[in-house]
Amino acid sequence: MAEREFRLPGSPYEELVNIIVAYGTRDDAARAGDVGKLDSAHQSSVSRNNAFLTEIGVLQGESKKLITRRGRSLAVALARKDRAEVRSNWRAIVAASEFLQNVVSAVKLREGMLYPTVQAYIAHAAGQPRNKPVMNGAGAIIEILKAAGMLKEEAGELVATFDERGEGLAPEDGSPAQTFETNESVVSATVAEVAGTPAGTSAGATLGPSPTVSIHVQVRCTPDEIEDLAPRLKALLRDLSTEP
Numbered sequence: 001m002a003e004r005e006f007r008l009p010g011s012p013y014e015e016l017v018n019i020i021v022a023y024g025t026r027d028d029a030a031r032a033g034d035v036g037k038l039d040s041a042h043q044s045s046v047s048r049n050n051a052f053l054t055e056i057g058v059l060q061g062e063s064k065k066l067i068t069r070r071g072r073s074l075a076v077a078l079a080r081k082d083r084a085e086v087r088s089n090w091r092a093i094v095a096a097s098e099f100l101q102n103v104v105s106a107v108k109l110r111e112g113m114l115y116p117t118v119q120a121y122i123a124h125a126a127g128q129p130r131n132k133p134v135m136n137g138a139g140a141i142i143e144i145l146k147a148a149g150m151l152k153e154e155a156g157e158l159v160a161t162f163d164e165r166g167e168g169l170a171p172e173d174g175s176p177a178q179t180f181e182t183n184e185s186v187v188s189a190t191v192a193e194v195a196g197t198p199a200g201t202s203a204g205a206t207l208g209p210s211p212t213v214s215i216h217v218q219v220r221c222t223p224d225e226i227e228d229l230a231p232r233l234k235a236l237l238r239d240l241s242t243e244p
Helices: 013-025 032-038 043-055 069-080 083-095 098-110 115-125 132-147 223-241
Strands: 151-154 157-160 178-181 186-196 210-220
Touching: 013 043, 013 069, 013 132, 069 083, 083 098, 083 132, 098 115, 098 132, 098 157, 115 132, 115 157, 132 151
Parallel strands: none
Antiparallel strands: 151 157, 178 186, 186 210
C-alpha cells in the first residue's frame, strides 16, 4: 500500500471540469455550496472532489476553499475549450505532483498498459480500495493525463507519450539553429567554426586561421519513419560536406 493516502477525484473527468470552471470563473464561488448553486454539479459532488483539487494545487484553504492562481488559469482554459492551454495547464499541474508523475512513469516502464490495469494501479498507489467511486476517480486521473498529452490510447492500451518539439539545437554563440523538417520527423544541424589549418597545406606555408566546421545532427522520428528518413539525412550530410 502507499505510504500516504492520495485523495482521488470523486467524479468522472467531465464533472470535475465543471467544478474547476465553477470555482475559477466566478469570483463568488468560494465554498462547495456556492459552486453547487452556480454550476450543474451538485454540492455533494463538489465536496467529494475538494480534497483532490487541493492536493494538486487547484484549490487552497481549509473549510473555505479558494481557487489558486494555477487553478484559475486552468479553469479559464477549460471554460474556453482551448485545447493547447488546457494541455499546458494540466502539464504544469502534473509536473508539480509526484503522484501523477509516478502514474506516467509506471505506464512508461511497462511500455503500455490496459485502461483497467492503470485504474487498478492508481487505486493501489493511492492506498484506496477498488470500489466503483475509487475506480471512477482513477479514470478521471487517466483522463487528466490524456488531456495533458502525457498518456494516449494506442492499439487498445494506454501508452506514455513524449514531449515532441520541433526545435533545433541552439548554437553556443546564440545564433539561430538550422532546422530541417519533414511531416513528422525533424533533423536539426548546428554548425560551429573552430580555428584550424586546411588539409593539404604544405609544410612551412604561412597561413592565417581558417574555419573547421563541426556539425551536430539531431534526428527525431518514429521507428516507422527511419527507412524514409535515411535518404534525406544522407542528402543533408552530402550537401553540408560539398565544397562551394
